Amino acid sequence: MKINIPRILSFVIIAIVIAGVVNVYADAGPIERMARARVCERHPGPCRERLGRVLRTPFFHDMDFTEGGRSVTVRCSRSFVFVGEYSCAVR
Numbered sequence: 001m002k003i004n005i006p007r008i009l010s011f012v013i014i015a016i017v018i019a020g021v022v023n024v025y026a027d028a029g030p031i032e033r034m035a036r037a038r039v040c041e042r043h044p045g046p047c048r049e050r051l052g053r054v055l056r057t058p059f060f061h062d063m064d065f066t067e068g069g070r071s072v073t074v075r076c077s078r079s080f081v082f083v084g085e086y087s088c089a090v091r
Helices: 005-026 027-040
Strands: 048-055 060-067 072-076 086-089
Touching: 005 060, 027 048, 027 060, 027 072
Parallel strands: none
Antiparallel strands: 048 060, 060 072, 072 086
8 A cells, every 4th residue: 555645745734724714714702802801801990992903814813902092912822823722912
């Protein structure tokens, strides 16, 4: 039995492309809520931040929130490049 390297490589590339497309076009509601929670934990009281710009790539999601007249950027990324749990941090 021969190993068909081009076919295996094709399947690996297709799987990576599908994972990237899912990261960009999947529902970002839970990710946005995590990012908003990260911004809101910086101060007490009600959370009134408004979401401005959103940048979604296969590797991370950047969200700009307006907080008291200034912009706060939160980056959410997976624990591994295309898979794993999302975590968010203020930049």
